[in-house]
Amino acid sequence: TMSLPSPHLVKLSAEQFQAKSFAQCTESMKKMLQTMKGKPIGSDIQHNYIISCFCSSNGKDPEKYLTALLKLNSQRSVDSEGVTEESCILLYNISLLEYNLKQYRTALSRLEPVFSSVENFSDFLAINVCFLLLDIYLVLGKQHCNVVQNASKVLAFLQSFSTLLKKTTGNAGNEKKGNKKGNNKNSSSESADPSRKGNENTPAIDAKEFKYHFHLYKAKFNLFNNVYNQATREIKCCMSVSNQSAHPMFLKSNLENLKENFDKSVKILNAIQDDKTDPTLPALYFNNIGCIHFQLKKYEAAGYYFARAIKENESIYDISAADGSKHREVRLGTFIRDRRMEILYNSGLLHLLSGKAEIAFECFQGSSLMYYKDPRLWLRIAECCVACHAKAIEEKRNSPRVSPIFVPSNMSPSSERGTTKIVLHTDPDVGISISESDAPENNVIFSGAPFGTLSLEYAEKCLRSCLYICRKILSEFPATNESESETFGLQVTKDELDTIRQAALTNLAYVSLATNNPKIAITCANNLLLSKQGDHSYSLFAHFYAAEAYCMLDAPGDALKHLPLQEFPTDLECPYFQQPYSASVRYSLLHNVVVTHILMRDFAQAQFCLAKALAACPSQLLPTAILLQAYLELQADRPEMALQLLQKGRPSPTTRVIGKHQD
Structure with a gap:
């Protein structure tokens, strides 16, 4: 049996935590543990002590506390007596730390089972779980196929709270209380439904704050699904609840950007440029301004704004000391607010299209820690390698030396490139067909930053990774009819995946020719010609590369067919x-x-x-x-x-x- 702590210390530590006196709360918890030294200590006390230490450290060293919570959870799993609210709170806290450390899929795997049984527990826990789930779905939307269906269930669950809150009064004036679950940004609730558990000891509902966040999430998912009319209504609801927040204004600017009302989008962004309430806003502002200029093909201006965005993003690590000086410090909140990966990817795409493949390569390498499961990243990295190769060949071709008869090979669809191939007999290369076995293993593709070099060999690896991920994502699409097959609510649709696949095959054919692998080039070209959808230019590339490959194999008759x-x-x-x-x-x-x-x-x-x-x-x-x-x-x-x-x-x-x- 577990020993009972001192009631006085339990009450004192709870009051100190609710008053956000975390250092004092930690000292009280230490005294409590000392009085119980040598006796079995309950997991709830250990849990509260870990959270108290975490808060008193201002979120420093989050991995340390995540490890402690994971160890506690493994101990609970051994002695588990079933799913309890306490175990769900522990899983929520672990998921919250993992989310802030950008371990999104791991957090999702823990949190979805909690949501399936959260109706049995307090509304405070239910609302926090729902809001955190929605945040994860928004981040993983590009790779998580069921994001729309799952998010709809969560929003429908939250809708019941919204309906009940309209029927209850007096909650908005209640004093907001703390919770030992961590400091999630979303407010939580006292039970709005008397039939539900947790009415007595759970924090109070702030109806206004709940309504704001509920409409904010609905607006985000409507924008995610390109449902502009509903997104407009939800943004207006957010602004009617809190017109001082900059987040609805960002969503409104994004909405105008999606409608290609670029001037209006910039005007909205400029209106919130001087908002000092959130240290992440400057980086978001310059990134979004850069994206708008990129769409307007003002690449120099876009490059300037992306550079400013990276600089502003670094400032979130600057902590002001009492004497006015600043020092760099990594805390929990800085991880989730860090937008460096997104900005680097945008910068990489800009530099690639501007002909600066070397700089683009470095940017894409930096963003790979986040986007390593996105096939577009691998395609872009490969395009950087191909562009550098083509540039070197172009410089060699423009040298004063006279070359033998050669065939200029077309350029793949990533950047302006042209190269030459000598149409003479070459030693036959043992080509291989593109099959599942050709793709790297999962732990190779999904292991994080690739740390490759600007070479055609590395480009081939990236392109095979791209093709493998495309096949994997397509295989996970649910069976649906033709009208539904256009979106699935993903930021990468089925048609877009097919386009990515064709671009990867085109580049792989180019790389195969450049590395004297004509059989692989022919396989890629044939796969391109089998595609019934997509741009006509890909078929043109396929014929072009197939003809060159057959010439390399001394088969001019087959080449003429293309x-x-x-x-x-x-x-x-x-x-x-x-x-x-x-x-x-x-x-x-x-x-x-x-x-x-x-x-x-x-x-x-x-x-x-x-x-x-x-x-x-x-x-x-x-x-x-x-x-x-x-x-x-x-x-x-x-x-x-x-x-x-x-x-x-x-x-x-x-x-x-x-x-x-x-x-």
Whole structure:
């Protein structure tokens, strides 16, 4: 049997905790434990002591207290007599710490079973569990397939409290009391339903605060599901309850941003820029302003705002001392308020589209601790590797050295890239098909930051991870009809996942060609051609890469099947780039057709295709066309014409620094 503590110390420590005198409460708890030294101590007393120490430390070293609570929970599991309110409170506190430490899935796995039985316990616990669950669902929405259904159940459960609160009076004026469960931001309640348990010793309901948070969560999930009209109504309800809070204003700005009313969105953000009530607001403000400028294609301004957002985000770790000085300190609240990962991802995307792949790579690497289960992250990291490779090849191609006949390969849809492939016999490479066994193991994909290098080998690993995650997410989609298959309430829809998959296959085909793996490139191209949905440009890339791969395998006949001249559009459009890139793509396609006919020694058809290629040839690619034309002139035994062409297209030599370290 457990020993009973001193009633006086129990009452004193409870009063001190409710008065937020946490240091004094901890001392009282220590005295209580000393009086019980050598006797069995109940888990509730141990629990309260851990929470008291945590609060008296101002949230420092949260991992230490999480470990203590987990140890206590394991002891309770051994001696468990069933699910009790005390055990649910312990699980809630553990989940709350894990949520603040951004261990979202672990917190969710603990909290969902608590919610299934929370109706049997106090409303104080029920409301806190519901609000914390909603926070986790919002964070995990991109990866958690049942977020809409589960969140709807939680909101419906909270709706019953909202209805009961309208029928009760006097609760809003009650003094708010503390709780030894931790300091969750959401207020909790005295039981609004007399039939429910926990009426006597639970904290009072603040009806106004409950209503504010309830409508705030409803507004967030309506925005999450793109239900703009209902989101507008819920935001108005929040502002009618508390017009001093900046959070509804942020939601209102996001709503206008989703409607593409960018000027109005910026105006709303500027109205709350000077709000000093929340230290996280400056970082959120600059991040959101940066996102708006990014959508307006004002990339330089967006880069400035993202840099400011990162700087402001670092300030949440600055703690002011009594003497006015500041020092850096990590507390529990700073973890959950830290938006560095989100801002880094936004910055990475901006730099990638601006042609700064090296900087983008570093940003994506930094954000991988949060987004490692998002297939888009792996696709973006791979695109950085491919962009750097293509840039190096482009620089090599622009060198003054004369190259043999080559085929410019098209660019994958991430950044402006162009490279060259020599269409000559290569040693056959043992290609492999893309199957489940090709993807890295779960612990490799989901183990956190990848810490890779800017190389094509690493790009291949990232692309396989992307494809694996896409398949895994698609397999978890519930069976539904066609009209429901568009959203599922996810930030990554089924159609978007298919687009991500096609982009990954396109990049993987490119990487396979660049690393002399034509069989893998053919497999990727065939998978792309099997896709019934998606942009037409992906099919174009598939034909392009398949033709090049077959040429590498000395199969020009198969290559020509992917390059039928009559199917080439006269005005090729590439949705990922602006002109004159479309002209470069069309020329590259025609160029490959010419080389393929040359390999088959069909010089007449090659000359015919070359005439069409010259009509679409951009000025920067003219030397490659001249080389082909000169080759055909030599094959036709017209060396004088070939000489004239080569003299006409002779490149100017560049200045080179010659030093002792240079070969």
